[in-house]
Amino acid sequence: MDLPDILPKGWDLADDVPEGVDIEALLRDAKPSEENLTNFLISAKKLAVLDIPPREMIVDPLIATNSVNMMFAERGTGKTWVALAMAKAVATGEDFLAYHVPEPRPVLLIDGEMPLADLTERIQAMRADDIDNLQILSSEVMHHEFHALNIGREDDQHLITSMLDQLADEGRKPSLIILDNLSSLRRGVEENDNSALDGLLQWLIALRHKGYATLVVHHAGKLGNQRGASRLEDPLDTTIKLTLADAPKGDGAAVNMEFTKTRNVKPNPAYLTMELVEGDDGILDWDYGETTKVVPQDHTLRIIYGGPAGDGSKRFAKQKELVDAVGLKPPAISKHLSALRHDELVDKKGLTVTEKGKERLRDVFPKETFD
Template sequence: MSERDTGASWLDERANTAAKLRPVPSEGPPTPPASAYEETAASMALKSISLGDFLGLNIPPRTMLLAPWLPTSGLAMVYAPRGIGKTWFAMYAGYAVAAGGSFLGWEAPSPAPVLYLDGEMPAIALQERFASIIQSTEHEAAPEALQLLTPDLQPRGMPDLSTVEGQTALEPFTDPAKLIVVDNIATLCRTGKENEGESWLMVQEWALRMRAQGKTVLFVHHAGKGGQQRGTSRREDVLDTVIALRYPKGEDDDAQGAKFELHFEKNRGFYGDDAKGREIELVSSPSGGTTWSWLPLQESTYQRVVDLLNEGLSPTEAARELDIHKSTATRYRKRAERDGLLAKKGGGE
């Protein structure tokens, strides 16, 4: 056999081997014809608008459901570690909107219908909390103003907001609402992996549809081990407001209950004093009512520095304890001396 014949035979053998090893196409669904994509595009009915026409549109101005951080046609999120009081926070905010009342100094200009989606609380605990809220607030909501969906009252459980089926099931309840509280993301948005941005897209599209319909959505979420909101940061992209609740610095996490620092991490449309942090505490009374107290975070830190100085700590030690700058602790010591609040001087620095 000639060298040419030998080479051809070798090439034929390699070609036959490659053909055998080539993956067989899977017997999955056939690729949709181009006409199917065209029909989908047509059903979306996209339309552009010139800048001149856009500027001439009579778009109603945004008003507030709870001023200054919860606007109409808005998207917001509050997140916190377990047990810090984020559900109390969301329930009080929702009830203030339903009643046209106030919460922590934030005002609801007029009552608005609220849908509260609860994903995990026992019905009896939810009932007790709302009874306490009604007992403790000045403005009472109309009986139908706040609607609840909670797992213990559902024969087949709560819908999954990250699926089309779950979103469709909720439509009769979301239609009349102006504020929708989703408490919480982990239990009500169950499909996909929490730390993957693509898993959030279905929920984000639903939230944007709600906003386009003039509704506001307040998501409640857990904080991760590092203190930031758990999972993908993509959740924050379309939000107007992001609120973080954290345990006060220098105090035992397990001892606080509903006592926390509030930080506005994203504040679209409000600034200055409105966006400053606060220290907040929820106190329960023997009669079953609840009372909120709060003060600006800067004042709270000042009081904590004074307490530590009176315990004998130096400004440097107080700064380390509270995770603040030494110059801040020193400045607060001088202020406390002027205010006559020091029982004894801290370490002589």
């Protein structure tokens, strides 16, 4: 619409309507905007000088503002405990495990299945019960007082978005939204149907464009990957995978954490083993230690070091000898050697482990000796 000249300089719709301006007449004369995509084009030159706020790190370098993220694990692995630990860390500005939290930010936890008593017990056990920065939307409260949310439905997506808008108006906009968990919050759909994800993915992307970071807590499938349709991973910035650790030190849950997708800087450390322990103050928290994940090439490297005799007294003369010793097919050994030589762990032309390769062996096999 063409606005009248009598409007004061700097006037906008948040201000009172000036005397003499007929809003109803303006609306009657308004013309539909042309649906022309050229109106939205931005040249690269103009884009380069736009004042666009940079994305900030909420958990550095795991979770950034304006991002969609996932954490998945098998049932009983402790993913809700890890999610609560991240929520507490972000809300208080404390570091999350080995990763830096630059400043405290508001967090919203949308719970999909936990009994309120269990949720309360866990929050109290982690001493997160006095944090104003952590808001919780409980599934049990919703069930009794309204209805169970289903983020697969457009109506419930709109309800959550409206709530977020209201929190933003009140100065309580959450920086991080944790959805725990996808299966309980999205019901009545076939998980393996890629097309059924359209509405959910568009909503998560819309939340990203509105400035929110989301962490979707999900289950692992039979093969160890995230359960359901693979398209779910397409818009993700960071994917965190949790697996049960082989040998916990104490009585608490022991979990391995690794990252199967990252758009930002690769996390350092890239692999953690952690255990849920009770401290002297009675607070439950994750005790962690950085570990080096053993990959298949490491076993090949160890066999190269040992040589035909297995004690390092003699080197392999030909690649075929190595193939027979490792027990893999020649193409697989060729890939291993290519990777080991690229990382300068094995000599470029021979089958000799370098000093850097010996350091790698000491890291991944600490109970063995590599001189």
